[in-house]
Structures are given as structure tokens and as C-alpha cells.
Amino acid sequence: MFVVDGNGLEEDYPECRDFRRCMINPEVIEESEETNVKDEGCLSIPGIYESVKRPDWIVIRYRDENYVEHEEKITGFAARMTLHEYDHLDGKMFIDRVSPLRKQLMKSKLGAILKGKVSCSYKVK
Numbered sequence: 010m011f012v013v014d015g016n017g018l019e020e021d022y023p024e025c026r027d028f029r030r031c032m033i034n035p036e037v038i039e040e041s042e043e044t045n046v047k048d049e050g051c052l053s054i055p056g057i058y059e060s061v062k063r064p065d066w067i068v069i070r071y072r073d074e075n076y077v078e079h080e081e082k083i084t085g086f087a088a089r090m091t092l093h094e095y096d097h098l099d100g101k102m103f104i105d106r107v108s109p110l111r112k113q114l115m116k117s118k119l120g121a122i123l124k125g126k127v128s129c130s131y132k133v134k
């Protein structure tokens with residue numbers, strides 16, 4: 010399961026208004042062929058942002074915090090946030106979706122994070 014919260018992003022991404030979900034056993038059952046590319050970051054790897062291609066929309070089936078089943082079409086940045094968290098359930102991070110060259114270029118930064126040599130505004134250790 011994961012939680013996703015788009016509150017605070019609605020000024021740039023209107024689709025994130027009131028987008029706060031707890032998704033238990035989520036399953037993406039459809040995704041658009043149309044894609045878009047935007048920078049992503051992750052609290053788990055502070056200071057790294059990379060362009061990631063994602064579908065424009067998805068349809069996802071999940072159970073909420075009350076274990077009620079939903080099937081919902083999610084668009085735009087809300088879909089991106091959902092897919093980012095969905096990837097984590099499979100042990101994937103957004104950096105697994107960038108080119109091998111880009112990944113090679115960030116290798117030293119990732120190594121520093123691995124050693125705890127990173128500064129960010131939230132607790133990481």
C-alpha cells in the first residue's frame with residue numbers, strides 16, 4: 010500500500026486538488042499511450058531530479074483505507090505521483106526509468122547519498 014497527497018500542488022496542477030488517497034493492493038489496469046516528460050524527485054534520494062516519461066493518465070483499481078474497492082481514472086501530475094509510488098511497491102525508483110547514460114552521470118551523487126553524505130531539510134537517518 011501507499012499514500013499519495015497532491016494537496017498544495019493544485020496551483021500548478023489543478024488535477025491535484027483534493028487528490029489524497031490511500032491505495033491498498035493497487036493495480037494499474039489501463040494507461041494512456043500519450044505520454045509526457047517532467048522532472049521527478051524522491052524523498053528517498055534527496056537532491057536528485059531527472060526527467061521521467063509517464064503516461065498522461067491511468068486507470069487504477071485499489072482499496073481505500075476503509076477497504077472499499079475503487080476503480081479510478083487519474084490524470085496529469087496526479088497520475089505521475091501515483092505511478093511514482095506504485096513503482097516503489099515493485100522496488101523501482103524513478104532513476105530506474107532514466108537512460109543508462111543519465112544514471113551513470115548521477116552515480117557519484119547516488120554514492121554520496123548511500124554513504125549518508127547528503128544534506129536535506131528532513132531527517133534521513
Ligand SMILES: [Zn+2]
Pocket residue numbers: 050051052053093094097
Ligand atoms: Zn519516491
